[in-house]
Amino acid sequence: MVFSLADAVSHARGSAHAVLEGPDINRALIRISHEILERTKGAEDIVLLGIPTRGVHLAQRLAAYIRQFEGRSVPVGSLDVTMYRDDLRLRPARALGRTELPSDGIDGRIVVLVDDVLYSGRTVRSALDALNDLGRPQAVQLAALVDRGHRELPIRADYVGKNLPTSKSEIVKVYLEENDGRDAVLLLKEGDK
Amino acid sequence: MKRHLISAADLSRDDALLILDTADELAKISERSIKKLPTLRGRTVVNLFFEDSTRTRISFEAAAKRLSADVINFSAKGSSVSKGESLKDTALTLEAMGADAVVIRHGASGAPHRLANWVRGSVVNAGDGTHEHPTQALLDAFTMRRRLGSLDGRKVTIVGDVLHSRVARSNVLLLATLGAEVTLVAPPTLLPVTVDSWPCEVSYDLDAVLPKSDVVMMLRVQRERMNAAFFPTEREYSRRYGLDRERVAKLHDDAVVMHPGPMNRGMEIAAEVADSPRSTIVEQVANGVTTRMAVLYLLLGGADLGGEIQ
Numbered sequence: 321m322v323f324s325l326a327d328a329v330s331h332a333r334g335s336a337h338a339v340l341e342g343p344d345i346n347r348a349l350i351r352i353s354h355e356i357l358e359r360t361k362g363a364e365d366i367v368l369l370g371i372p373t374r375g376v377h378l379a380q381r382l383a384a385y386i387r388q389f390e391g392r393s394v395p396v397g398s399l400d401v402t403m404y405r406d407d408l409r410l411r412p413a414r415a416l417g418r419t420e421l422p423s424d425g426i427d428g429r430i431v432v433l434v435d436d437v438l439y440s441g442r443t444v445r446s447a448l449d450a451l452n453d454l455g456r457p458q459a460v461q462l463a464a465l466v467d468r469g470h471r472e473l474p475i476r477a478d479y480v481g482k483n484l485p486t487s488k489s490e491i492v493k494v495y496l497e498e499n500d501g502r503d504a505v506l507l508l509k510e511g512d513k
Numbered sequence: 514m515k516r517h518l519i520s521a522a523d524l525s526r527d528d529a530l531l532i533l534d535t536a537d538e539l540a541k542i543s544e545r546s547i548k549k550l551p552t553l554r555g556r557t558v559v560n561l562f563f564e565d566s567t568r569t570r571i572s573f574e575a576a577a578k579r580l581s582a583d584v585i586n587f588s589a590k591g592s593s594v595s596k597g598e599s600l601k602d603t604a605l606t607l608e609a610m611g612a613d614a615v616v617i618r619h620g621a622s623g624a625p626h627r628l629a630n631w632v633r634g635s636v637v638n639a640g641d642g643t644h645e646h647p648t649q650a651l652l653d654a655f656t657m658r659r660r661l662g663s664l665d666g667r668k669v670t671i672v673g674d675v676l677h678s679r680v681a682r683s684n685v686l687l688l689a690t691l692g693a694e695v696t697l698v699a700p701p702t703l704l705p706v707t708v709d710s711w712p713c714e715v716s717y718d719l720d721a722v723l724p725k726s727d728v729v730m731m732l733r734v735q736r737e738r739m740n741a742a743f744f745p746t747e748r749e750y751s752r753r754y755g756l757d758r759e760r761v762a763k764l765h766d767d768a769v770v771m772h773p774g775p776m777n778r779g780m781e782i783a784a785e786v787a788d789s790p791r792s793t794i795v796e797q798v799a800n801g802v803t804t805r806m807a808v809l810y811l812l813l814g815g816a817d818l819g820g821e822i823q
Contacts, residue, residue, distance in 0.1 A: 409816055
């Protein structure tokens, strides 16, 4: 998913509408980081694992907020799930993302998976399989910036930035400063792309 | 990526970098306690080896198994090939068994190219005659990149029996694609006649080339392919083109010494050089598995492109 800013601007003028704008995203992340601290009783054993590419940036922002609120450094990593996907055979082979685990690993930790959009749940299923090969966490939780529904597997998020009712024909696009030069979540009608 | 990997020349710069980047990610798998990915589950890879090989065959087998593919090993010795079966009939047999990829090593240059017209799956050239060995070139490039960073503008010297070497040809083609400057050093009798058309320089003086080399790759003198006298004596060859301690001293500090193996210690490379910290020879073997995993993943991991049998 690579989009230019010009793309985004033209979408914004057309039928696309912004669901979350710059500061909204950070407000949602601030709330999620408080929820993580609350649910995990001070985030002592947690590891944040972002799913590339935007999940990793979100995980880093969450870690920064947690450090700001509690003064605790939370290990952050990235977990590429490409090799574990169930739809590999539907498209040409794709390039791999980066998998980078914190040096202490994930054994016995509470792993919080972080992704930008939760949709069918298939990415999360792949991530659970990947974790299985990497170690044995004490628990796995899921944080998503946007939950757009239409789950195809029995998976739910523990922390949600925004619940966004969508139709399957719509497209949700997440732009992040680190990757795309600005923060926004857009909802596009089919055919806009 | 194309459907087959037959020549290093088939790879564009983007293809080659994609393979090397993929290999970089896959290298981490071999550091994990569970060295296996489910990606090629249910796919069948046939290792079709008409020539002797240890490291290449084992390397492909390990790569395929780490990606959860099923591996069938076939060696010509003790098979129906020794009863006179043709390559085409062997290929049709494999086809009937549903091979998704065929990794072939053959003594005849061009055999993988022929095979690619007969089978529906992907064909990977694991060395054909004196022609090419593209996965060796990829693993060499991967090893260089890990030691030296980018290959752009790096000076690579390939020394020895270029005439009989499929490794040299594949390396010259791939390294040129990746922006490295290759110099071949060999006695004139061990250079192919068409070497002028290769994207590289040629020299006959190893001592002059060594000081500016970032990589020195020694080739094995392939006596099994030599049917004439290409140099007067082994001692003279070793004196002029062998890599010993005095020659290694001429290299700059970060330069590395490579050898595709198997080595003739004391002939093209001195034992103490082969075992020195500059030498990447053992690394090359480990990197071979990773690089071949990347190749198999990129050829087989995605949608079936549905090749037509000709």
